Structure formats: structure tokens, C-alpha cells
Amino acid sequence: MSNAYANLFENENTFFKTLSEADVNVEYVIQDIDTEDDEMKSFLFSLGCFKGETLTVISILAENFVISIKDGRYSIDSDLAEVILI
Amino acid sequence: MKVALTGNPNSGKTTLFNAITGKIEHVGNWAGVTVDKKEGDIKKSLNKSSLSMTAVDLPGAYSMSPFTSEENITRDFVKNEKPDVLINIVDSTNLNRSLFFTTQLLELGIPVVVALNKTDMSRKKKTVLDVARLSKALNCPVVETVSTKSSQNGLEELILKVVEVRGSAQSVPYISEKVDFSQAQSVQSSDRRRYDFVKELVGKVETRKIKSNQQTRQDAVDRVVANKWLGIPVFMLVMWSVFSISQTHVGPLFADILVGWIDGFYVLVESLLGGDVSPVLKALLLDGIIGGVGAVVGFLPLIMVLFFMLALLEDCGYMARVALVMDRFFKKVGLSGKSIIPMVIGTGCAIPGVMATRTIKNERQRRTTAMLTPFMPCGAKLPVIALFAGIFFNDAAWVGTSMYFLAIGIIILGALIVVRITGEKNARSYFILELPEYRFPSFKRAAVSTMSRAKAFIIKAGTIILLCNAAVQIMQTFNWQLQVVAEGAENTSILASISSPFAFVLIPLGFGAWQLAAAAITGFIAKENIVGTLAVVFSITNFIDTEELALISGSADVAGIMGLTTVAALSYLVFNLFTPPCFAAIGAMNSEMGDKKWLWAGIGFQFGMGYVASFLTYQIGSLFSTGSFGQGFIPGLVLVSTLVGYVVYLMKKGDSKTSLKLSVSAKGV
Known part of the structure; x- marks a missing residue:
């Protein structure tokens, strides 16, 4: 447990910004999905949202982010946008 | 032979299923319409072989590792039931994502045929696909389909290919080297290579004009x-236009005509019976069966227009946007934006509404949504609303509309209460939803779906509702000694003595008459029964066209017969709308909640909510309209305060659970 937390603080993620700080219409490369929720992580994976892939924020609506991954459009909330590092 | 339909959510599996089987399963333009598997035989016109073919429609899945419970169904079916052939429906506008699942299916050792669906949409975007190359690379037949079209849709060729590949061994185009499934790392890196393969393949076969x-x-x-x-x-x-069109404008237009026919039928049967038939039998047939069922069927046009409008709404792609809009509000009360979809579906019927909660991942959110969805007035409650709006409020449109908004208010309040009782106020969950492309809704599809639901309604009216009305008529005709009750002694009938104790509890709500209690009770069997029973117990056959009432019941004043003030009528409406739904919907709640404690808490909550809302409507309404509280104010207040007090106690208890959880997690860190 303590190791995992130590890793969290030491890893390079702190240098990246999160998707919630992204600009609209700019293509970003995903650097990491920073969550302990493994199910969500693998779900995002099955949509094509994982490290190394690109995504674009299409618009920000009602505290939600409309994003383009692969050839699909998804709406995600700001909590989820926080864990996608770009 | 068995053919399973698999593919990503909203790739058009059910539309294709309906097209090849001729069935009328529910379709909609958002991810997660189908939550259970459906079976049907493939049409003879498509199946040129001598084999009998059964198609199985499965819920959509993005991959073989399931995320929500309905994706489990798909994986388990494909893995355990060994269908002969898999049809993999691929959304041709999103090959990059869809083919990931395709590569997983190709590894199962079951022959696969790819149906490249929605090719009309990809063509519209000027995307060019090299189908032959795709087929060669995947090592399986690929057929272009447009399952929304009725001809030249590629379905005949699809079925032909299915027969062809049966029993054949397809070699896997992409072999993921030995994956150690116990190691998440190993699974991930193999999946990553799978995506690389897909990306490379799509790069070769697809030319997009619009990025x-x-x-x-x-x-x-x-x-x-x-x-x-x-x-x-x-x-x-x-939503307002959906309801005003169905309830105030188009619906009643057709209802008037239909009611005319029903009245004509009543008169015809009456004249055919002549004077020789026993009065008891005559009353059973005319008032009990024709009157009761007729009163319900008279509202069919309103319900059909509502179903039609809802089908258009579900078809155009707007539903996912509503979930997006509602997410931030529902999050504040511990629900998810996805909770709105079951509720909108619930305005048609609570059963599919409750079943639609299955796409909600978080267990507490799912159970809470299943518990609150039935508060949304369903199609069967529509006649009740229309009846009361017509009789007591001169068909004012605000009555119906305000009931829906009251429902939303009650749902939000209910969600707030539940989240505090469960002590998960600070629990967070992520929200992600695919936004499907908008499309012009199909009138044909909406009409087909409306007709199938109308058929179900008529069957229900001819069976359950008919039986209930006959039973009510018999119970009010006889007393416990099985003698016909004398005129003026209606209070001695079986029905009266059963429902009187219930009526007593309803006095503080403004409607302590046994007839009204009886109607509320039969409503639990089917909500349409409320109208049917009222028709029977008050011997009214026509609720819609009150001008014609004079012909039959000898009085145009239905309101007078029922003996309710306007305020009490509103209270009775509120009570019937916001107490628990019909037994069938309770059954759906039971299976989606999967927990008896939640189920009973849910039913108890619905009863309490209905009672309190009705009490407040009647007593506050009376205070405003007459200047003093209504009947039974004090005992009602005691009961309501006890209910509210108990809920507050549970909420306080839940709060202490929350702080406990917080301190535990604080220690954990």
C-alpha cells in the first residue's frame, strides 16, 4: 500500500496536465490514465482511450467534456477528465 | 442452427435482428437499449437453405471483458452456449473501435460473419471502405448492410454467408501470443497489440474525407x-410537447371517435339482450365488462400518440444528450446522468424503464434509479390523469404537465433521501456515455413500435382488466350471503366491506369513500384498472365525451357522481400516481435490485411518498380553497409526521455512517 502511494508521488504524472485543462479542438496524446478504478481503466481501454492514443476535446458542455476518441464521440464528466493525463 | 448477433452498443444489432426475424423488439438511438438476450427465427424469405435458423440478439459490448452487467450476458452467451455462427455487427462509421471487439470474436473458434452496418451513414460522410480488402485481412466474410432499409439492405447476402461459413474453421488473422490472464499487465499489452493491428488495418481499408x-x-x-x-x-x-400533443391535441381527437364506437357497441348489445335477461347478468355484461373495459380502451388513442412520440424521441439520438444535461444535477443527489434514461422510458411503461437501469454501473445508483423510476407517470397512468383533468379541471393542460414535473421533484427528493440513508453522500462515480449521431427519426419504425404496444394494451384490456372489472362488478352486486344487495344498501356489498377499512385510512387525504379505495386497490394489478373500476362502481361508461354521457348514465355530471371536491380529486390523482406501481413493475424492480431489503424499502418508500404528497395536496389545498383544513387533519398529521420522522431518523443514522466511513478512509491514508 505505502509503496503504491510512494510511486504515485514519484512518478512522472505530476508533470502532465489533466484533460480538464485541455483546449478545445487540439489533438492531445494521452500520457496516462491516473485512477485506481481498474474497471474504469479497462473500460476506457476498450473504447481506445489509453496511453499513447490521441484524443480531442470537441466542446465543454454543462460541466461535461465532449471528447473524440478513435472515431466516436463521448461525454465524460469533469471527475473523469481529471484522471486523463495529457 | 443458432446465430448470435454481437457488436458494440448502438451498432444496430436489434434493428438488424428485427429486420431478419420480423420481430418488433425495442430499438433506440443510444448505447444500451437492449439489456437482455432475445431470440427469434430468421424469416423464410431470407433463409434460402433448408436449415431452420434462430437468431439471438445480445446486448452490446465494447470488448470481451465486461464492464456492466448486460455485457456479462453477451460474454457468457458467446462463451458458454456455443452458437453455430456469430454475426458481428460493425458500425461502419467507427471501424477503429469496433474491430477491436471483432478481433476478440475471431479468436473464439466460432465462424464469424461481419455485417458492416450503417453504410448509408458512412457513405454520407464520404468515407470509402475497401470491403474486399477488409474481408481478406480479417479472414472472414464482410457484408455491407443498412438494416434500417427494407430493401437492398444486404441482409439476404448476410444470411447466405452465414449458411456458408457454418461449421467451417476460420484462421485467426491476428494471433495474440500466449496471454497470461491472471496478469493484468500481460492482458493489457496483448490488447494494445490488438489495437495496433486494428489501427494498421483501418489505415489500409478506410479513406475518410472528414476527419x-x-x-x-x-x-x-x-x-x-x-x-x-x-x-x-x-x-x-x-417533454411538454410530447405530452401536450398526446394528451391535449392529437390524442383526444381520435379518442372521441373511438369512444363513439364503444358507446354504439354498448347500445347495440343492450338492445340485443332485450328485456328477458336477468338484471344481474345484464349489469355484469354491460356495466362491468363493456363499460369497464370500454372506459379504459377509450384512452388507447392518447396512449398510442404518447408511444409514437416517445419512439421518435428515442430514435433521433436526443436521449444521450438528456443524460449529459442532467448529469450535473443528478450527481448532486447521488445519481448519475444515465438515471434520466430509465425515467424517460418510464413515461411509456415502468417495466422497460426499470430494466433500462441495468446500464448503470454503480450498484446504489442503479437500485435507487429502479426504485424512483416508477414515480414517473407511465402510459397506464395516462388515462387516470386524462380522466381527472377532463372531469375536474376542464381538460386544463397544466394538470398533466404539472404531474410530470411533480414526479421529477419527487424523484429528486427521493434520491436525496436515499443517498443520505445509505450514507454514501460523498461517494463519487465517473460518468461516461457515448454520444450517438443524430438522425431523422423514422415514422415507420415509430408506427410499428406503437402498433405493437397498442396490441399489448388491447390484450391486457381484454384479459386482466376485463377480469378485474367483472370481479369488481360481481363483488359490488352481492353481499357476503351471496344475495344481491338492495338498492340503497350498497355499503353491504362484498366490495364495500373489503375496501372500507382502506377507505378509513384515506380520509385525511380527502377521499375516504370505499368506491375510490377499491379503484386504488385494483390499480395495483394494472393502473388502467383505476379508470375501469371507477366506471364500474359509479356506473359510468364514458369518461371522455361527457356530452354523450347523458345518453347512457343519465347524467352529465361525473364529478357530482364521484362526490369529490376539486382539491380532493387532485389529491386522489396524486395518490394514484405516486404510490407503488403495478405488480408487474414491482416484479421488474425486484429483479433489477436483486435484494429483498431494497425492494421492501422501495415499496415502503413509494407508499409513504404517495401518502404524504396526497395529504399535503389535500390539506394545503383545502386551507387555500375553503380557509380551513380538510377532514381528518389531526390523525393524518400524526401519521405523516411519524413517517417523515422515521425517514429523518434513518437519514441521521446514514450520516453517522458517512462520517464513520470518512474517518476509516482517513486512517487508511
Whole structure:
């Protein structure tokens, strides 16, 4: 447990910004999905949202982010946008 | 032979299923319409072989590792039931994602045929696909399909290919080297290579004119309908037009005609019976069966228009946007934006509404949504609303509309209470939803779905409702000694003595008459029964066209017969709308909640909510309209305070659970 937390603080993620700080219409490369929720992580994976892939924020609506991954459009909330590092 | 339909959510599996089997399963333009598997025989016109073929429609899945419970169904079926052939429906506008699942299916050792669906949409975007090359690379037949079209849709060729590949061994185009499934790392890196394969393949077979991350007109529409400020007014306007068209404008137009026919039938049967038939039998047939069932069927046009409008709404792609708009509000009360979809479906019928909660991942959110969805007035409650609006409020449109908004208010309040009782106030969950492309809704599809639901309604009216009305008529004709009750002694009938104790509890709500209690009770069997029973117990055959009433019941004043003040009538309406739903919907709640404690708590909550809302309506209404509280104010107040006090106690208890959880997690860190 303590190791995992130590890793969290030491890893390079702190240098990246999160998707919630992204600009609209700019293509970003995903650097990491920073969550302990493994199910969500693998779900995002099955949509094509994982490290190394690109995504674009299409618009920000009602505290939600409309994003383009692969050839699909998804709406995600700001909590989820926080864990996608770009 | 068995053919399973698999593919990503909203790739058009059910539409294709309906097209090849001729069935009328529910379709809609958002991810997660189908939550259970459906079976049907493939049409003879498509099946040129001598084999009998059964198609199995499965819920959509993005991959073989399931995320929500309905994806489990798909994986388990494909893995355990060993269908002979898999049809993999691939959304041709999103090959990059869909083919990931395809590569997983190809590894199962079951022959696969790819149906490249929605090719009309990809063509519209000027995307060119090299189908022959794709087929060669995947090592399986690929057929272009447009399952929304009725001809030249590629379905005949699809079935032909299915027969062809049966029993054949397809070699896997892409072999993922030995994966150690116990190691998440190993699974991930193999999946990553799978995606690399797909990406390379799509690069070769697809030429896009419009890049998928370009802004389109669709996105511009989203910015309006899902706008921070406009989103809610747009949603309100949409729902208001659905209900006003079905209940105030188009619906009643047809209802008038239908009611004329029913009345004609009543008169015809009456004259055929002549004077020789025993009065008891005559009353059973005329008032009990024709009158009761007729009163319910008279509202069929209103319900059909409502179903038609809802089908259009579900078909155009707007539903996912409503979920987006509602997410931030529902999050505040511990639900998810996805909770709104079951509720909108619930305005048609609570059973599919409750079943639609299955796409909600979080267990507490799912159970809470299943518990609150039935508060949304369903199609069967529509006759009750229309009846009361017609009789007591001169068909005012605000009555119906306000009931829906009251329902939303009650749902929000209910969600707040549940989240505090469960002590998960601070629990967070992520929200992600695919936004399907908008399309012009199909009138044909909506009409087909409306007709199938109308058929179900008529069958229900001819069976359950008919039986209930006959039973009510018999129970009110006889007393416990099985003698016909004398005129003026109606209080001695079986029905009266059964429902009187219930009526007593309802006095503080303004409607302590046994007839009204009886109608509320039969409502639990089917909500349409409320109208049917009222028709029987008050011997009224026609609720819609009150001008014609004079012909039959000898009085145009239905309100007078029922003996209710306007305020009490509103209270009775509130009570019937917001107490528990019919038994069938309770059954759906039971299976989706999967927990008896939740089920009973849910039913108890619905009863309490209905009682309190009705009490407040009647007593506050009376205070305003007459200047003093209504009958039974004090005992009612005691009961209501006890109910509210108990809920507050549970909420306080839940709060201490919350702080406990917080301190535990604080220690954990």
C-alpha cells in the first residue's frame, strides 16, 4: 500500500496536465490514465482511450467534456477528465 | 442452427435482428437499449437453405471483458452456449473501435460473419471502405448492410454467408501470443497489440474525407441542446410537447371517435339482450365488462400518440444528450446522468424503464434509479390523469404537465433521501456515455413500435382488466350471503366491506369513500384498472365525451357522481400516481435490485411518498380553497409526521455512517 502511494508521488504524472485543462479542438496524446478504478481503466481501454492514443476535446458542455476518441464521440464528466493525463 | 448477433452498443444489432426475424423488439438511438438476450427465427424469405435458423440478439459490448452487467450476458452467451455462427455487427462509421471487439470474436473458434452496418451513414460522410480488402485481412466474410432499409439492405447476402461459413474453421488473422490472464499487465499489452493491428488495418481499408475529430454540424447542435443554460429549458420544452400533443391535441381527437364506437357497441348489445335477461347478468355484461373495459380502451388513442412520440424521441439520438444535461444535477443527489434514461422510458411503461437501469454501473445508483423510476407517470397512468383533468379541471393542460414535473421533484427528493440513508453522500462515480449521431427519426419504425404496444394494451384490456372489472362488478352486486344487495344498501356489498377499512385510512387525504379505495386497490394489478373500476362502481361508461354521457348514465355530471371536491380529486390523482406501481413493475424492480431489503424499502418508500404528497395536496389545498383544513387533519398529521420522522431518523443514522466511513478512509491514508 505505502509503496503504491510512494510511486504515485514519484512518478512522472505530476508533470502532465489533466484533460480538464485541455483546449478545445487540439489533438492531445494521452500520457496516462491516473485512477485506481481498474474497471474504469479497462473500460476506457476498450473504447481506445489509453496511453499513447490521441484524443480531442470537441466542446465543454454543462460541466461535461465532449471528447473524440478513435472515431466516436463521448461525454465524460469533469471527475473523469481529471484522471486523463495529457 | 443458432446465430448470435454481437457488436458494440448502438451498432444496430436489434434493428438488424428485427429486420431478419420480423420481430418488433425495442430499438433506440443510444448505447444500451437492449439489456437482455432475445431470440427469434430468421424469416423464410431470407433463409434460402433448408436449415431452420434462430437468431439471438445480445446486448452490446465494447470488448470481451465486461464492464456492466448486460455485457456479462453477451460474454457468457458467446462463451458458454456455443452458437453455430456469430454475426458481428460493425458500425461502419467507427471501424477503429469496433474491430477491436471483432478481433476478440475471431479468436473464439466460432465462424464469424461481419455485417458492416450503417453504410448509408458512412457513405454520407464520404468515407470509402475497401470491403474486399477488409474481408481478406480479417479472414472472414464482410457484408455491407443498412438494416434500417427494407430493401437492398444486404441482409439476404448476410444470411447466405452465414449458411456458408457454418461449421467451417476460420484462421485467426491476428494471433495474440500466449496471454497470461491472471496478469493484468500481460492482458493489457496483448490488447494494445490488438489495437495496433486494428489501427494498421483501418489505415489500409478506410479513406475518410472528414476527419472524425473535426467539428461537425452535429457538434453545433449539441452545443445548443446540451448547453449549460439552454439544456434544461430545451428538455422541458421537448417533454411538454410530447405530452401536450398526446394528451391535449392529437390524442383526444381520435379518442372521441373511438369512444363513439364503444358507446354504439354498448347500445347495440343492450338492445340485443332485450328485456328477458336477468338484471344481474345484464349489469355484469354491460356495466362491468363493456363499460369497464370500454372506459379504459377509450384512452388507447392518447396512449398510442404518447408511444409514437416517445419512439421518435428515442430514435433521433436526443436521449444521450438528456443524460449529459442532467448529469450535473443528478450527481448532486447521488445519481448519475444515465438515471434520466430509465425515467424517460418510464413515461411509456415502468417495466422497460426499470430494466433500462441495468446500464448503470454503480450498484446504489442503479437500485435507487429502479426504485424512483416508477414515480414517473407511465402510459397506464395516462388515462387516470386524462380522466381527472377532463372531469375536474376542464381538460386544463397544466394538470398533466404539472404531474410530470411533480414526479421529477419527487424523484429528486427521493434520491436525496436515499443517498443520505445509505450514507454514501460523498461517494463519487465517473460518468461516461457515448454520444450517438443524430438522425431523422423514422415514422415507420415509430408506427410499428406503437402498433405493437397498442396490441399489448388491447390484450391486457381484454384479459386482466376485463377480469378485474367483472370481479369488481360481481363483488359490488352481492353481499357476503351471496344475495344481491338492495338498492340503497350498497355499503353491504362484498366490495364495500373489503375496501372500507382502506377507505378509513384515506380520509385525511380527502377521499375516504370505499368506491375510490377499491379503484386504488385494483390499480395495483394494472393502473388502467383505476379508470375501469371507477366506471364500474359509479356506473359510468364514458369518461371522455361527457356530452354523450347523458345518453347512457343519465347524467352529465361525473364529478357530482364521484362526490369529490376539486382539491380532493387532485389529491386522489396524486395518490394514484405516486404510490407503488403495478405488480408487474414491482416484479421488474425486484429483479433489477436483486435484494429483498431494497425492494421492501422501495415499496415502503413509494407508499409513504404517495401518502404524504396526497395529504399535503389535500390539506394545503383545502386551507387555500375553503380557509380551513380538510377532514381528518389531526390523525393524518400524526401519521405523516411519524413517517417523515422515521425517514429523518434513518437519514441521521446514514450520516453517522458517512462520517464513520470518512474517518476509516482517513486512517487508511
